[in-house]
Amino acid sequence: GENVEQHPSTLSVQEGDSAVIKCTYSDSASNYFPWYKQELGKRPQLIIDIRSNVGEKKDQRIAVTLNKTAKHFSLHITETQPEDSAVYFCAASRVRDTGNQFYFGTGTSLTVIP
């Protein structure tokens, strides 16, 4: 099956700096890669996603890049703000005969220091 690894597990940045979180996946057939933000005790919320036919996608201060050859994708947050502090999860998915399972990374706890 798919294996998604996420790094770093914790990340602290100064307000205004950029934050980068990286994920690697093992199944070259995976074709959908979402990122979720989860605040303590709350639901994971989709913040951005990318499909395998696209190399980069941006939404205001958030961007995701995908390198299919190397099988890794990254989340970039620019001009970080204290409200960006949360746990971020990456995931990989594909449609297969046995269903459509999402494989999640282990999460990155981001702290933005004011």
Add this chain to the structure above:
Amino acid sequence: DSGVTQTPKHLITATGQRVTLRCSPRSGDLSVYWYQQSLDQGLQFLIQYYNGEERAKGNILERFSAQQFPDLHSELNLSSLELGDSALYFCASSPQAWDETYEQYFGPGTRLTVT
């Protein structure tokens, strides 16, 4: 608000007991997923249903079972509960088509505490 609802919000029960968690997907979504999230852990996929049928199975224990009803709501049944089953249980729904992957939207979760 994602449009996915889960009940109850909190559940406290004793070891050996059985509980049922309920999920209503977003309007029009055919696919429902169940996840377990233990303290400071990631999201462990349990099971997926699509339009009433089991579609994919993850790390779901034999003591756990689920189903999706004709109105598309889903229930997760946990039996012979153990202390280690204490966790947040999330349901997510997706407008999953048979041949394409779409985004998941998570419900608010049910916090289960087994004492």
